[in-house]
Amino acid sequence: MKKIGFLSFGHWSPSPHSGTRSAADALLQSIDLAVAAEQLGADGAYVRVHHFARQLASPFPLLAAMGAKTTSIELGTAVIDMRYENPLYMAEDAGAADLIAGGRLQLGLSRGSPEQVIDGWRHFGYAPAEGETDADMGRRHAEVFLQVLKGEGFAKPNPRPMFPNPPGLLRLEPHAEGLRERIWWGSGSNATAVWAARQGMNLQSSTLKDDETGEPFHVQQARQIRAYRxxxxxxxxxxxxxxxxxxxxFPLLDDRDREYFGRGGKEEDQVGFIDEKTRAIFGRGYAAEPEALVAQLRADEGIAEADTLLLTIPNQLGVEYCAHVIEGILTQVAPALGWR
Known part of the structure; x- marks a missing residue:
């Protein structure tokens, strides 16, 4: 059995061919898709965070709105780039959104990846400390975030406060009980997966990781997951x-599916450099008739090791089509693989 959710990057473009022509379209349709996915029986609605791009960027208003419109589906991120975040302010935002959602947030964090602009986090007011890299800074922000989510008091109260205080040191409010155990780390290497395990975070592994052995992507991902455990x-x-x-x-169930995804081209892993030092491997996609798709997915070692599968959806094709894709996997693929 696996939890199955969708992951949206929330792309938008003013192109007449796009179903999301504005940021408002991308945001509002993300809420509608979370509602539709819950009705279909999906387990999660996750969003990616990218700054300086025509994509979803500020996750907490969106997660709160999703939480207010749904009742049971998990709501999460995959991932929030911690190089850009004030961890204390983020803890307040996350606590509020989690309380609105009734304790359903599953927050994926990471140190980030190459972005739209050079050192974009500097524009947000952050810079690595002396001797730190930007990745170190992102992990440091994450550690502070994890600490304050414990709900322990750390701030000395004003002796003449505007409002009465509880006794002792003060914590951030609102505090969301249990959120600390629902924090994930998006890991691109075996070493950072091990670090995440030591920090007590769940693990998110996407379709991109450091090419550490030259083996197929799904084999390397399975090794990463086992190292984490x-x-x-x-x-x-x-x-x-x-x-x-x-x-x-993408299960090919009708002519529309075949037109969009039936022409092939993504059946092999891709290898390249995400920066001048890092050789990375990008995992293949899947698009086939359900019977063939089941056979292909059964051989994917990375999926086999995971308890949760996030389906990246083409959000610019609209809510109705993305819901169709999710339903096809839940009904035509997942049962044959024993995921349902």
Whole structure:
């Protein structure tokens, strides 16, 4: 059995061919798709965060709105780039959104990846400390965020406050009980997966990771997940961690599916450099008739190791079509693989 959700980058473009021609379209349709996915029986609605781009960027107003319109589906991010974040302000936003959603947030964080602008986090007022890289800064912000989510007091109260205080040091409010255990780390390497395990975070692994062995992507991803679980056990955490992977999967059920995705071209892994030092491997996509799709997915070792599958959806094709894709996987593919 697996939890199955969608992952939207929330692209928008003023092109007449786009179903999301404005930021408002992308935001409002994301809410509508979360409602539709819940009605179809999907388990999660996740959004990506990119700055300086025509994509979803500020997740907490959107997650709160999703939470107000749904009742049971998990709501999450994959991922928030922590290089851009004030971790204390983020903890307040996350606490509020989680309370509105009734404790359904599943927040994926990461140190980030190459973005639209050079050192974009500097425009947000952040810079690495002396001797730090920007990746170090992102992980430091994450550690502060995790600490304040525990709900422990740390701030000395004003002796003459505007309003009465509870006794002792003060914590950030609103506090969302249990959110600390629903934080994930988006890991692009085996080493950062191990770090995430030691920090007590769940693991998100996407279709992009460092090419560390030259093996097929799904094999490397499965090794990464096993390394994470080993590190989790060694750290002595008492709860069972969760692990998600993301995939582009399209069952070809009608002529529209075949027109959009039936022409092939993404059946192989791709290898390249995401920066001057990092050789990366990008996992293949899947598009086939349901019977063939089942056989292909059964051989994917990364999916087999995960308990949660996030389906990347083509949001610019509109809510109705994305819901059609999700329904096709839930009804035509997942049962044959034992995921449902």
């Amino acid at each position: 080993e590190a989790w056990a060694e750290a002595g955490h008492t709860r069972t961690p969760r692990v998600s992977v993301s995939r582009s999967i």
